[in-house]
Amino acid sequence: MGKAERAANRRGYFSRLFKLLSEYPRLLIVSADHVGSKQMAGIRVALRGKAQVLMGKNTMIRTALRTKLGEMPQLAALLPLIKLNIGFVFCGVEPAEVRDIIGEHKVPAPARQGVFAPVDVFIPAGPTGMDPGSTSFFQALGISTKIVKGQIEIQNQVHLIKQGDKVSASAATLLHKLNIKPFEYGLKVEHIYDNGSVYSASVLDITDETILTAFRSGVSSLAAFSRELALPTAASAPHSIIEGFKYCAALCLDTDFVHVR
Incomplete structure (x- = not known):
């Protein structure tokens, strides 16, 4: 690729990025580790009409954002990400x-040597379908086995790989032999950008019901606190009135006093 062609591609990328930034005030910052081109194509198709995906080299993205800061200073919040x-x-x-x-577009993946495990990996107890000739392989990994009906059977569930550990060659080989694909890979939402503000991806788990539950809990706590202080508030007043009526009714019963209500 010649210098002129690279410059043209760069201008085209900048133009598309700026157009998307002006049209969409909200975007997700996603990590794309271990995501293949076919998988990415499937994600783009699924998002058609709802969202647009733009990947690129970090250096090019930073350069593009910096050239736009004069017009859109809120983009500075994206640079550290x-x-x-x-x-x-x-x-x-x-x-x-x-x-x-x-x-919905995560795909199962084998455990490859040297990859950091995103989750704990367990091998269930039971038959493996492997012949007795592979017993020494299990012994080298410290896995207790026995021979049942001409095949190796794992006696107890095995915690083969801990989350965050590197996958060893022997662990990767064993999982391959057992035809186990323990990992799932896909785009992972890391942050949300909304008109210059950046939030953790966890805010997407906050629903209307979550907010309503938190509000109810807050009102309940305020009412209890107000009653303890004998300080009337909008939250505590209904409880105080009901409690006062109960005391009044009890007093009337004790004194045989009849009231209209």
């Missing part, structure tokens, strides 16, 4: 809906 293997998903619908669509 441009690291490792990231991309942007520009949201035309609610970010939570986009996140859910992305989550």
Whole structure:
């Protein structure tokens, strides 16, 4: 690729990024580790009409954002997030809906040597389908086995790989022999950008019901606190009135006093 062609591609990328930033005030910053081109194509198709995915080299993204800071200073919030293997998903619908669509496109993957395990990996107890000639392989890994009906059977569930540990060659080989694909890979939402503000991806788990439950809990706590202090508030007044009526009714019963209500 010649210098002129690279410059043209760069201008084209900048133009597309700026257009998307002006059209979509909300975007997801996603990590794309271990995501293949076929998988990415499937995600783009699923998001059609709802969101647009833009990947690119970090250096190019940073350069593009810096050239736009004069017009859109709020983009400065994105600069610290441009690291490792990231991309942007520009949201035309609610970010939570986009996140859910992305989550539906994870694919099972084998454990490859040297990869850091994203989850704990367990091998269940039971038959393996492997012949007795492979017994020494299990012994080298410290896995207790026995021979049942001409095949190796694992006696107890094995915690083969801990989350965050590197996958060893022997562990990767064993999982391959057992045809176990313990990992799932896909785009992972790391942050949300909304008109210059950046939030953790966890805010997408906050629903209307979550907010309502928290509000109810707050009102209940305020009412209890107000009653303890004998300080009438909008939250405590209904409880105080009901309690006062109960005391009044009890007093009337004790004194045989009849009241209208």
